[in-house]
Amino acid sequence: xxxxxxxxxxxxxxxxxxxxxxxxxxxxxxxxxxxxxxxxxxxxxxxxxxxxxxxxxxxxxxxxxxxxxxxxxxxxxxxxxxxxxxxxxxxxxxxxxxxxxxxxxxxxxxxxxxxxxxxxxxxxxxxxxxxxxxxxxxxxxxxxxxxxxxxxxxxxxxxxxxxxxxxxxxxxxxxxxxxxxxxxxxxxxxxxxxxxxxxxxxxxxxxxxxxxxxxxxxxxxxxxxxxxxx
Numbered sequence: 001x002x003x004x005x006x007x008x009x010x011x012x013x014x015x016x017x018x019x020x021x022x023x024x025x026x027x028x029x030x031x032x033x034x035x036x037x038x039x040x041x042x043x044x045x046x047x048x049x050x051x052x053x054x055x056x057x058x059x060x061x062x063x064x065x066x067x068x069x070x071x072x073x074x075x076x077x078x079x080x081x082x083x084x085x086x087x088x089x090x091x092x093x094x095x096x097x098x099x100x101x102x103x104x105x106x107x108x109x110x111x112x113x114x115x116x117x118x119x120x121x122x123x124x125x126x127x128x129x130x131x132x133x134x135x136x137x138x139x140x141x142x143x144x145x146x147x148x149x150x151x152x153x154x155x156x157x158x159x160x161x162x163x164x165x166x167x168x169x170x171x172x173x174x175x176x177x178x179x180x181x182x183x184x185x186x187x188x189x190x191x192x193x194x195x196x197x198x199x200x201x202x203x204x205x206x207x208x209x210x211x212x213x214x215x216x217x218x219x220x221x222x223x224x225x226x227x228x229x230x
Contacts, residue, residue, distance in 0.1 A: 081202045087143050089197040089206065090134040093213075094145045096155050096193065097127040097134075100186055103159070103179065106167055110175040115227060119220070123183070126216060133209060157189015180224045187217040187224075 100123055107120035138145055159167070159182045170178050194210035201207050 080204060082137065082141050082206070083200075083202070085197060085200045086203055086206045087138065087141055089193065089201075089210070090137050091143065091146050092155050093190070093193055094131050094134050094138075096158065096186075096190055097131050099158060100124075100127050100183070100190075101131075102164075103167070103183060103186065107175070107179055110167070110171050111179070112172070113176050116176050116179060119223065119227075120179075123220065130209060130213070137205070155189060156192045157186040159186060177228065180228050184221050184224050187221050191217055 104120040104124040104127075107116055111117065135145055163178075163182060167175065167178050167182065191214050194213040198207060198210045198214075201210070
């Protein structure tokens with residue numbers, strides 16, 4: 001019995017059960033010759049209606065279906081260790097960087113000094129990108145970011161609420177001086193945190209980011225001291 005004949009016969013049997021058609025069995029061989037496309041179409045239609053186990057056994061002789069082979073996306077893994085110190089570094093540096101972004105946004109609103117605005121724009125761009133990188137690390141490690149309130153003021157260099165309020169009210173030259181002073185303090189804290197993780201990490205990506213933070217923010221501190229003057 002040809003495979004197509006067998007499939008057509010199964011189609012007819014299933015169709016009888018479902019009340020779809022009742023053609024005599026002796027005409028099935030003729031269907032094999034003249035209406036093969038219709039038979040194949042019926043296979044798929046009836047398969048959806050409840051005969052899939054028999055009909056699709058013809059199409060898949062092993063009797064296996066997609067349900068028996070569910071697709072899954074493997075959990076992301078690190079090629080190098082990403083230990084508890086690395087997790088803590090990212091969890092603390094993300095809110096630390098976020099405050100630097102807040103300070104930069106205040107500069108856009110509270111000063112027209114092009115030098116300060118250029119510095120704030122560079123800080124904002126760099127630290128936004130680093131935040132996205134660290135968020136991806138935490139997601140891959142199955143951890144989550146936390147807000148700075150979860151660590152209190154344990155993060156060095158964070159600007160307190162009273163100082164943030166003063167920055168929000170200040171304008172022009174007064175704002176510029178406060179912005180530079182607090183951002184220097186903020187950068188120094190970030191450098192301390194980066195040096196701490198450099199002393200423990202075995203992950204090249206973490207080490208590379210921490211090294212970049214130290215280099216970039218040290219240079220910006222020098223720039224800000226020069227803007228403040230003697």
